[in-house]
Amino acid sequence: MPRPSWDEYFMDITVRVAQRATCLRRKVGAVLVKDKKILTTGYNGAPAGLVHCEQVGCLRDRLGVPRGERHELCRGTHAEQNAIIQAASYGVSIRGATLYSTHFPCVLCTKMLINAGVRRVVYLEGYPDDLAKEMIREAGLEVCRANSEKPSPAGPKDRDDSPAKTGPEIDPDATARAGPTTVRKDDRKEAESKSRTES
Numbered sequence: 001m002p003r004p005s006w007d008e009y010f011m012d013i014t015v016r017v018a019q020r021a022t023c024l025r026r027k028v029g030a031v032l033v034k035d036k037k038i039l040t041t042g043y044n045g046a047p048a049g050l051v052h053c054e055q056v057g058c059l060r061d062r063l064g065v066p067r068g069e070r071h072e073l074c075r076g077t078h079a080e081q082n083a084i085i086q087a088a089s090y091g092v093s094i095r096g097a098t099l100y101s102t103h104f105p106c107v108l109c110t111k112m113l114i115n116a117g118v119r120r121v122v123y124l125e126g127y128p129d130d131l132a133k134e135m136i137r138e139a140g141l142e143v144c145r146a147n148s149e150k151p152s153p154a155g156p157k158d159r160d161d162s163p164a165k166t167g168p169e170i171d172p173d174a175t176a177r178a179g180p181t182t183v184r185k186d187d188r189k190e191a192e193s194k195s196r197t198e199s
Helices: 006-018 059-063 079-089 107-116 130-139 172-178 185-198
Strands: 029-034 037-043 098-103 120-125 142-145
Touching: 006 029, 006 037, 006 098, 006 120, 029 079, 037 079, 079 098, 079 107, 107 130
Parallel strands: 098 120, 120 142
Antiparallel strands: 029 037, 029 098
């Protein structure tokens, strides 16, 4: 059995963390890593001390809220948010860290990751949030999709393999095959300028 790469190692741990999630729609795990050391972990579920959705049902399902919309209408805290909160609770800086997540982060988590100084995101499954993808591109975060040969903690109805663009005209599946891609603000401006002149 070959030794796993660091990304494979930390993603395996992230998938295991997701198994603690109490969300009825999708099980998400997140691990923040810096210098090959785990800083914090998080999974999605109700805030500490509150009743889990497993017991009271899903508010989003009751209200018919589609995936990727109205994030505030949920009892749960996202896995990425919980990992950031754990770091803040214990005074651990995550500036320059890598986020390993079972799913591409939503726009709320993306804004927090950018402001916290996270520089890299490695994820397994897509998530339907175009604004999150745009903001990650604009902030110049390195993004790569992990090879997903292992079963996901999300059930079949929760899979969303829509493209999570990591830069202008960049397909995340191609990114996973070719390695990580970084798109900086200058690259984006150049692509937008080129797009305007071609129109």
